[in-house]
Amino acid sequence: MDSRRPPLAPAYRTLPEYVRHWAGTTPDRRAFTFVDHPTPNSRGVHRTLTWRRLDLRVRALAARLTMEAEPGARVALLCPQGTEYVTAFLSVLTAGLVAVPLYPPGLPGHGDRLSAVLGDACPAVVVTTSGAAGEVREFCAGTPVRIVVADEVPDAAAGDWRPGTPDAAGLAYLQYTSGSTRTPAGVEITHGNVVANARQALTAYGADEHPLTCVGWLPLYHDMGLVLSVAAPVERGLLSVLMDPVSFLHEPARWLRLLGAHPRAVSAAPNFAYDYCASAVTDAQKAGLRLGGVFALINGSEPVRPATADRFNAAFAAQGLAPGTHCPSYGLAEGTVFVSAARPGEPLRRFTLDRDALAAGKALPAPADDATAVRLAGCGVPAGQRVRIADPVSRTALPEGEVGEIWVQGPNVGRGYWNQEEQTRRVFGAVLAGDPAAEGGWLRTGDLGTVLDGQLIVTGRLKDLIVVDGRNHYPQDVEATAQEAHPVVRRDRLAAFGVPGPDGERVVVVAEHVRTTSLAGIDVPDLVRAVRAAVSARHGLRLADVVLVPPGAVPRTSSGKVSRALTRARYLEGVYTAGSTR
Numbered sequence: 001m002d003s004r005r006p007p008l009a010p011a012y013r014t015l016p017e018y019v020r021h022w023a024g025t026t027p028d029r030r031a032f033t034f035v036d037h038p039t040p041n042s043r044g045v046h047r048t049l050t051w052r053r054l055d056l057r058v059r060a061l062a063a064r065l066t067m068e069a070e071p072g073a074r075v076a077l078l079c080p081q082g083t084e085y086v087t088a089f090l091s092v093l094t095a096g097l098v099a100v101p102l103y104p105p106g107l108p109g110h111g112d113r114l115s116a117v118l119g120d121a122c123p124a125v126v127v128t129t130s131g132a133a134g135e136v137r138e139f140c141a142g143t144p145v146r147i148v149v150a151d152e153v154p155d156a157a158a159g160d161w162r163p164g165t166p167d168a169a170g171l172a173y174l175q176y177t178s179g180s181t182r183t184p185a186g187v188e189i190t191h192g193n194v195v196a197n198a199r200q201a202l203t204a205y206g207a208d209e210h211p212l213t214c215v216g217w218l219p220l221y222h223d224m225g226l227v228l229s230v231a232a233p234v235e236r237g238l239l240s241v242l243m244d245p246v247s248f249l250h251e252p253a254r255w256l257r258l259l260g261a262h263p264r265a266v267s268a269a270p271n272f273a274y275d276y277c278a279s280a281v282t283d284a285q286k287a288g289l290r291l292g293g294v295f296a297l298i299n300g301s302e303p304v305r306p307a308t309a310d311r312f313n314a315a316f317a318a319q320g321l322a323p324g325t326h327c328p329s330y331g332l333a334e335g336t337v338f339v340s341a342a343r344p345g346e347p348l349r350r351f352t353l354d355r356d357a358l359a360a361g362k363a364l365p366a367p368a369d370d371a372t373a374v375r376l377a378g379c380g381v382p383a384g385q386r387v388r389i390a391d392p393v394s395r396t397a398l399p400e401g402e403v404g405e406i407w408v409q410g411p412n413v414g415r416g417y418w419n420q421e422e423q424t425r426r427v428f429g430a431v432l433a434g435d436p437a438a439e440g441g442w443l444r445t446g447d448l449g450t451v452l453d454g455q456l457i458v459t460g461r462l463k464d465l466i467v468v469d470g471r472n473h474y475p476q477d478v479e480a481t482a483q484e485a486h487p488v489v490r491r492d493r494l495a496a497f498g499v500p501g502p503d504g505e506r507v508v509v510v511a512e513h514v515r516t517t518s519l520a521g522i523d524v525p526d527l528v529r530a531v532r533a534a535v536s537a538r539h540g541l542r543l544a545d546v547v548l549v550p551p552g553a554v555p556r557t558s559s560g561k562v563s564r565a566l567t568r569a570r571y572l573e574g575v576y577t578a579g580s581t582r
Contacts, residue, residue, distance in 0.1 A: 009236075013195055017165060019090055062092075074121045074124060074174065076123040077126075078103065087150060117186070121475050122421065175223050205344060215268055217242070223337035240313075274297075300331060363457065364401070380456065382456070384412070401450060430444045446462050447461055471540075478507065498568075509531060
């Protein structure tokens with residue numbers, strides 16, 4: 001029954017309208033399924049909401065929220081992953097309030113960020129679940145915030161309450177940035193922004209031609225998790241199957257089993273997840289996988305490296321995984337999430353670029369056998385929005401093949417940063433020099449990239465760029481070389497950055513060692529020599545310092561990316577002196 005295409009919906013402009021539409025036209029279809037793994041060996045316990053049931057729960061909780069807060073007030077979501085999170089988010093929007101997607105206080109390593117975000121957003125209400133209510137009350141003790149426990153609100157609370165229709169231009173939620181390069185800031189996303197971006201993503205990933213199933217483990221407080229696992233399925237009436245990120249980390253085969261169990265599955269994951277699956281899923285686990293029906297696997301890492309897709313495809317080709325399923329993509333919270341993507345079913349677009357030319361801002365081809373070349377994947381073309389490459393200083397548009405800052409314009413671009421007018425004008429109101437037909441402002445993404453053969457290629461972050469002797473170096477390139485130099489260096493758990501020195505900027509690498517060995521069992525001088533030699537040979541860089549630290553010592557953002565800025569700050573503060581080895 002659920003494999004049939006849902007009937008077409010009118011072009012509504014807000015998610016609450018879509019919830020009501022699907023509840024009225026397809027009430028018994030499955031809307032959201034959360035697959036829980038309560039024990040290490042669990043194959044999954046499924047909990048499902050139909051569209052009728054979702055609508056009832058949304059109205060009940062929305063009615064309760066209107067009793068707790070005035071229109072436009074912020075409501076923080078401190079719920080664990082699950083259907084209650086979905087219900088809470090949609091209820092806030094339905095009630096005419098502003099959602100702040102977050103997480104319970106127990107998320108390891110993110111308590112300080114949670115406090116900072118709550119201090120910035122100043123929510124009137126916190127929504128949580130009965131399972132997390134104790135820690136939430138303790139965390140919020142001494143504050144005036146009111147706490148609503150979502151699963152304790154009875155269905156009868158819906159009563160005769162009928163929601164109004166939100167203004168598409170009104171604020172729907174604050175998406176706080178992950179903070180990989182700066183202090184987290186709340187991006188103002190309107191109802192119209194999120195619906196527009198959901199449509200753009202669905203078009204890019206093939207939902208206009210065939211019905212899809214959204215399968216995801218990304219946290220729902222993350223921009224991609226929220227749009228792909230909640231907004232997109234609501235806009236199109238698709239089934240969304242969710243699991244907890246921790247369940248994935250404990251056993252990545254669980255994600256693959258869900259992908260294989262649902263028709264035309266589309267899912268998203270960062271770069272490390274594909275490498276993790278390729279290395280951690282056992283032959284015994286592979287034997288039961290059937291991945292021939294997987295439609296699209298989105299990789300939104302910055303940048304996307306072809307080698308990751310190759311390893312993943314090789315690992316699961318025998319299980320029927322088609323090579324055209326890997327879709328390198330690009331996006332950011334300021335654009336709701338989605339900007340551009342490679343289309344499913346198309347071969348991976350590979351670019352082998354001259355390293356020296358790229359450092360000088362030119363994307364020039366290099367011979368395929370050039371060992372020093374930079375290999376990147378194209379991130380496709382935008383859908384429903386405009387992208388330009390601009391010189392970040394002169395603000396002039398650059399021609400194809402030149403590297404500059406990626407600028408974006410479209411209905412998905414947020415209104416600005418919460419309570420940051422000056423930063424909003426600078427980032428969201430950019431104007432291209434010499435553009436006589438400037439239509440509103442452009443979003444300055446802070447990301448560097450270029451366009452080749454019509455493909456957007458992301459090369460790195462502007463603020464992360466390392467400049468030594470007037471030459472640009474991308475930290476992710478140095479990190480990739482370092483992690484390949486020695487098997488003890490833990491993949492995607494290292495940071496390269498510049499620090500001030502007496503004669504200019506110096507380069508430092510802080511890397512975690514793998515979990516399978518202890519620091520005492522590692523020949524650290526040999527590892528340091530190997531990393532220094534590899535970086536010198538490939539990049540012409542002399543590393544000023546190589547620091548090996550225990551697993552978990554390199555900080556990450558709430559979206560799982562390594563925080564180079566925080567790693568650099570900790571290095572300069574001397575945090576890595578104790579318990580680390582150079």
